[in-house]
Amino acid sequence: MAVVNLEDLTKIYSGSQEAAAKDVSFTVEDGEFMVLLGPSGCGKSTILRMIAGLETITSGTLRIDGKMMNHIPAKDRDIAMVFQSYALYPHMKVRDNLAFGLKRRGFAREEINRRVTQVAETLGLTPFLNRRPHALSGGQRQRVALGRAIVRDPKVFLFDEPLSNLDAALRVSTRNELVSLHERLGATMIYVTHDQVEAMTMGTRICIINLGRVVQIGPPTEVYRRPVNTFVASFLGSPPMNLVHARLERGLDGKPLLRLGRQSIPIPERWLSDAEKGRQEVIFGIRPEDIFLRGSVPSYASTAGLQMEVVAVEPLGAETVLILKTDEIDQKVTARVGRDVGAKKGEKIEVQIDLGSALLFDPETSHVIEDR
Amino acid sequence: MSVAQRLKQVAFLILLSFYTAFVAGPLFWVTTMSLRTTTEIAHNPYALPETFHFEKFYKAWVNSNYNVYFTNSVIIVLSAVAILTLIGGMAGHCFARYRFRFRRFLYFMIFSTIIFPPQITIIALFQILVEYGLYNSRIGLILVYVAFQLPVTVYILESFFARIPSDLYDAARMDGYSEWSIFFKVSLPVALPALSTTVILNTILLWNEFLYAVVLIVDEAKRTLPLGIQQFMGDHLEDVGMIASGLMIAIVPVVIIYVFFSEKLIQGMTAGAVK
Amino acid sequence: MEVDQERSSLFRHQRSLDQPLGSIITFLLPAVTVYLAFTAFPVIRTLFNSFHRVLPGKAALFIGWDNYISVFVKDDIFLRAVKNTITWACLSPVLEVSLALLLALALYAKIPGARFFRIAWFTPVLMSYVVVGIIWIWIYNYDWGAVNVLLRGLGLAEWVKAWLGNPKTALWSLIFVTTWMWTGFNMVVLLAALHSLPSEVLEAGELDNCGWFKKLWFIVIPMVRPTILNLLVLSFVGKMKVFDLVWITTKGGPLWATETVATYVYKRAFEWSTFDLGYASTVASIWFVIILSGVLLLTWLFRQREKLEY
Numbered sequence: 001m002a003v004v005n006l007e008d009l010t011k012i013y014s015g016s017q018e019a020a021a022k023d024v025s026f027t028v029e030d031g032e033f034m035v036l037l038g039p040s041g042c043g044k045s046t047i048l049r050m051i052a053g054l055e056t057i058t059s060g061t062l063r064i065d066g067k068m069m070n071h072i073p074a075k076d077r078d079i080a081m082v083f084q085s086y087a088l089y090p091h092m093k094v095r096d097n098l099a100f101g102l103k104r105r106g107f108a109r110e111e112i113n114r115r116v117t118q119v120a121e122t123l124g125l126t127p128f129l130n131r132r133p134h135a136l137s138g139g140q141r142q143r144v145a146l147g148r149a150i151v152r153d154p155k156v157f158l159f160d161e162p163l164s165n166l167d168a169a170l171r172v173s174t175r176n177e178l179v180s181l182h183e184r185l186g187a188t189m190i191y192v193t194h195d196q197v198e199a200m201t202m203g204t205r206i207c208i209i210n211l212g213r214v215v216q217i218g219p220p221t222e223v224y225r226r227p228v229n230t231f232v233a234s235f236l237g238s239p240p241m242n243l244v245h246a247r248l249e250r251g252l253d254g255k256p257l258l259r260l261g262r263q264s265i266p267i268p269e270r271w272l273s274d275a276e277k278g279r280q281e282v283i284f285g286i287r288p289e290d291i292f293l294r295g296s297v298p299s300y301a302s303t304a305g306l307q308m309e310v311v312a313v314e315p316l317g318a319e320t321v322l323i324l325k326t327d328e329i330d331q332k333v334t335a336r337v338g339r340d341v342g343a344k345k346g347e348k349i350e351v352q353i354d355l356g357s358a359l360l361f362d363p364e365t366s367h368v369i370e371d372r
Numbered sequence: 373m374s375v376a377q378r379l380k381q382v383a384f385l386i387l388l389s390f391y392t393a394f395v396a397g398p399l400f401w402v403t404t405m406s407l408r409t410t411t412e413i414a415h416n417p418y419a420l421p422e423t424f425h426f427e428k429f430y431k432a433w434v435n436s437n438y439n440v441y442f443t444n445s446v447i448i449v450l451s452a453v454a455i456l457t458l459i460g461g462m463a464g465h466c467f468a469r470y471r472f473r474f475r476r477f478l479y480f481m482i483f484s485t486i487i488f489p490p491q492i493t494i495i496a497l498f499q500i501l502v503e504y505g506l507y508n509s510r511i512g513l514i515l516v517y518v519a520f521q522l523p524v525t526v527y528i529l530e531s532f533f534a535r536i537p538s539d540l541y542d543a544a545r546m547d548g549y550s551e552w553s554i555f556f557k558v559s560l561p562v563a564l565p566a567l568s569t570t571v572i573l574n575t576i577l578l579w580n581e582f583l584y585a586v587v588l589i590v591d592e593a594k595r596t597l598p599l600g601i602q603q604f605m606g607d608h609l610e611d612v613g614m615i616a617s618g619l620m621i622a623i624v625p626v627v628i629i630y631v632f633f634s635e636k637l638i639q640g641m642t643a644g645a646v647k
Numbered sequence: 648m649e650v651d652q653e654r655s656s657l658f659r660h661q662r663s664l665d666q667p668l669g670s671i672i673t674f675l676l677p678a679v680t681v682y683l684a685f686t687a688f689p690v691i692r693t694l695f696n697s698f699h700r701v702l703p704g705k706a707a708l709f710i711g712w713d714n715y716i717s718v719f720v721k722d723d724i725f726l727r728a729v730k731n732t733i734t735w736a737c738l739s740p741v742l743e744v745s746l747a748l749l750l751a752l753a754l755y756a757k758i759p760g761a762r763f764f765r766i767a768w769f770t771p772v773l774m775s776y777v778v779v780g781i782i783w784i785w786i787y788n789y790d791w792g793a794v795n796v797l798l799r800g801l802g803l804a805e806w807v808k809a810w811l812g813n814p815k816t817a818l819w820s821l822i823f824v825t826t827w828m829w830t831g832f833n834m835v836v837l838l839a840a841l842h843s844l845p846s847e848v849l850e851a852g853e854l855d856n857c858g859w860f861k862k863l864w865f866i867v868i869p870m871v872r873p874t875i876l877n878l879l880v881l882s883f884v885g886k887m888k889v890f891d892l893v894w895i896t897t898k899g900g901p902l903w904a905t906e907t908v909a910t911y912v913y914k915r916a917f918e919w920s921t922f923d924l925g926y927a928s929t930v931a932s933i934w935f936v937i938i939l940s941g942v943l944l945l946t947w948l949f950r951q952r953e954k955l956e957y
Contacts, residue, residue, distance in 0.1 A: 049542075052542075052546060053545075053546070054542050054545065054546070074545050074546045074548075075545065075546060075547065075548030075549070076548075079546070080546070081542075081543070081546050083539045083542065083543060084539070085537055085539045086539075087537070087539035087540045087542065087543035089540065089543075089544075089558065089561075089562075090562055091561040091562055091564070100544075100547050101546070101547035101548060104547055104548040104549060105548060148543075381759075384753065385759070385760070388750075388753060388764060391750070391768075392764060392767050392768065394827070395767060395768050395770070395771060395827065395831060396767050396770060397793075398782045398783070398786060398793075398827075399770060399771070399774070399782075401782070401793075402778075402782050417785075417791045417796075418793075418796075458677075459677040459678045459681065460678065462673075462674040462675070462677065462678065463674060463675055463677075463678035463679070465674060466670075466671055466674035466675050470667070470670075470671050472668075472671055478675070478679065481682075481687070482678070482679075482682055485682075485686050485687075487880075487884050487938070487939070487942055488686075488690065488935065489884070489887060489888040489909070489931075489934060489935060489938055490888060490890070490909075491888065491908070491909055491912045491930075491931040491934055491935070492689075492690050492693050492931050492932065492934075492935040493685075493686060493689040493690055493693065494689075494912075494913075494916075494931075495689075495693050495696060495912070495916050495924050495927055495928050495931060496688070496689035496690070496691075496692035496693045496696065496928075497685065497689045498916070498917075498924075499692065499696075499701075499924065500684075500685075500688070500689060500692070515681065515684075515685055516685055518681055518685070519681050519682060519684070519685030519686045520685075522678060522681060522682060522686075526678065551667050551670035552670065552673070555674070576773060579775070580773075580774065580775030580776070580777075580778075581775075582775065582776060582777055582890070582891040582894070582895075583890050583891060583909075583913075586894070587913070587917060597775075598775050598776075598777040598778075598891075601777050601778070601781070602777055602894075602895060605781060605895075612785065615781060619778050619781060619782070622775060622777075622778055623774060623778060626773050626774070627773075630770070630773055634766050634769075637773070638765075638766075638769055638835055641772065641832070642832070642835055642836045642839065
């Protein structure tokens with residue numbers, strides 16, 4: 001298996017001023033499932049294609065198991081790729097689609113047949129071996145594309161948004177299959193997606209990419225709980241984290257306060273030490289699930305109360321989403337609460353905010369304020 | 373459907389049938405004449421054949437050199453079409469798949485010659501072929517035919533190749549195939565429908581081509597069918613029956629292709645005209 | 648140093664992969680070579696010829712614009728040929744396309760047997776002009792040709808003519824033949840274009856209670872305008888270069904009545920004893936320019952109106 005190492009990888013397309021990917025550096029450990037996550041057009045596919053050898057590298061180095069791969073052609077990198085559109089050869093049967101890559105590499109006929117049969121077995125494709133792609137469903141084609149990669153027994157697997165063409169139910173089941181596959185094979189896998197649910201459920205680590213640059217790398221829970229800036233904070237999580245403009249100040253009695261609109265909530269002293277450093281305007285980040293109604297506050301939370309007015313109630317069955325507002329703050333605040341909430345539109349309620357999970361961000365740099 | 377509408381439809385159909393007779397009539401007539409002797413035709417040009425004189429075809433074939441004309445046409449047309457398909461496919465694949473400087477310029481240059489009249493090239497082609505010893509040769513005519521049909525072939529194939537998703541090429545690249553292998557193992561097989569369209573189209577058009585042949589071929593032994601027919605007509609103006617048989621020898625291959633591939637053929641010949 | 652080496656090989660690989668230049672050249676070379684040798688170069692050479700006197704065995708003699716002047720000032724036959732060909736090229740498209748449109752609409756309206764008609768009407772186009780020419784020589788035959796037989800049969804004997812032998816009727820007879828040939832082709836194309844129209848628009852016209860003519864003029868025709876333009880251009884260019892048909896039937900006679908520029912160029916270059924390829928090249932060059940201008944004009948005319956539409 002393999003360790004993939006990127007150092008300052010950059011891609012600038014000829015004729016373009018902007019870099020599609022800039023100074024991308026990370027290491028994928030042996031057997032890791034690394035997800036490259038980011039919005040459409042952020043450059044994640046470009047990075048994947050550079051690793052694959054389908055795009056040339058403008059600058060920086062790519063190493064697999066310590067060996068530099070920049071000028072090694074794609075076919076010699078021992079990498080297999082599963083494409084979003086599956087890219088199955090339409091004029092070949094499934095069997096030949098699976099065997100295509102092996103034939104070229106000079107494997108013996110028996111070996112090819114053995115591998116093809118085995119992989120078909122694993123993926124449930126045996127009844128389809130003699131069909132052509134157009135006679136298969138989307139999910140079946142997906143599995144053929146997967147099989148084509150597995151049959152190669154490569155060092156690294158690359159996935160380019162393989163689930164986006166599947167319907168929702170199929171997506172969930174295929175996701176689980178891919179996770180089991182990873183556990184079974186123990187292979188190094190690099191997976192590109194824009195879907196944060198996929199990223200959170202599948203990745204050993206997530207690498208968030210925006211505008212061609214790496215923004216944050218870390219295990220899912222860490223990236224979720226401790227986002228490094230507002231972009232990451234609002235990208236992960238659904239509904240997204242509430243980001244509200246606020247002000248750090250000292251109250252008349254000397255107590256540290258966070259002012260949100262016309263209300264102030266008491267905050268720990270150390271939050272204010274940042275204000276002493278000159279930072280007063282901040283962005284206050286709190287996730288919807290960390291806002292509770294009075295009476296439903298969990299024991300671990302250390303909370304402060306806010307008065308809000310209900311703007312909309314969205315009963316989702318298992319839970320309810322409340323859209324709230326308060327005076328003088330333009331943004332609406334979203335809260336996820338239990339399913340038996342009887343709040344009504346226009347009603348004024350008090351909510352409890354878990355300060356332990358809340359984050360402060362610098363309004364100018366969008367970076368999280370670390371030491372709170 | 374009301375009576376009036378029914379009547380309208382019937383009237384329409386009658387009209388259209390007349391038109392069909394008008395269109396297909398002459399061809400049907402030639403077919404009948406090819407099976408009758410000139411004397412029979414002189415008696416009554418429009419009667420149906422009483423005895424089917426199939427031996428006339430044999431006569432034409434053996435005595436009147438139609439075997440030579442036919443063979444020449446087959447050799448020239450098949451060679452030209454084979455070359456056209458290969459180099460047209462290569463060029464179309466290249467234009468569709470790669471982005472390079474001068475791509476649009478080159479494509480436009482080749483494509484624009486579709487509307488060039490043959491007169492602008494025929495005189496110089498005559499000179500060139502003479503100078504290089506290709507005048508009055510099958511090879512010379514084959515090359516001219518290839519150049520003649522190249523624009524339309526490249527046009528049809530390029531637009532088809534362009535619709536092949538590029539992921540397919542990427543996958544082939546990762547599977548270890550060189551650019552050349554990708555062309556032969558991926559592009560061509562996938563583009564088979566378009567390839568067959570151009571093959572059929574080119575075959576028909578070149579089979580019937582006259583102007584270049586009449587300028588560039590002089591030897592009786594190298595004449596193509598259209599030339600042969602013209603020659604025969606000149607020599608035996610009165611022998612209507614035999615001329616008709618000769619015409620059939622030229623028509624029948626086309627009809628056979630049409631019977632089997634009418635859709636393809638219609639598609640090919642009208643390609644690009646529909647927008 | 649290692650880093651520099653890596654960097655420069657990086658560069659080389661980048662170029663070679665982003666544009667595999669070697670492959671591109673290999674793929675294009677045959678086609679481009681054939682094109683240059685047998686299309687591009689001959690065009691240039693013909694233009695070159697047009698400014699020279701080109702006699703066999705002698706070097707080309709530069710004579711400047713002499714040929715061009717002769718063509719425009721002294722050449723009656725050329726002028727006649729131009730008149731004939733332009734008449735043909737302007738009339739045929741109109742005839743062929745409008746008739747084709749009507750036929751296509753008839754088939755589109757789901758007449759039973761549409762498939763059969765479509766296949767039947769397309770057949771003339773498959774025939775060589777040589778074949779077509781000979782058949783129509785017989786059809787136009789004075790004594791036993793179908794046309795005259797029909798006329799006599801209908802009691803219209805005074806209308807009987809030597810269609811191809813009479814200078815007054817020869818050209819029109821030939822125009823009739825090409826219309827016979829090409830209407831079916833245009834019809835097939837238009838039918839395909841009609842089928843690709845969104846049916847909702849036509850249905851909306853139905854609801855608006857338009858008469859069939861109004862529907863035609865205001866809805867259908869504008870929507871197939873691009874196709875109509877293509878067909879007109881194709882037909883125009885095709886008639887401007889017509890050679891085969893004339894050569895087989897009348898060879899430009901009688902008395903230049905059917906002389907086209909194509910036949911004239913051929914005669915001038917290869918048949919008449921002047922052997923001067925230069926003059927013929929001049930005629931060809933002039934004609935080339937005229938055709939191109941014609942195409943541009945047609946395109947411009949139609950494109951312009953399309954813009955006004957929006």
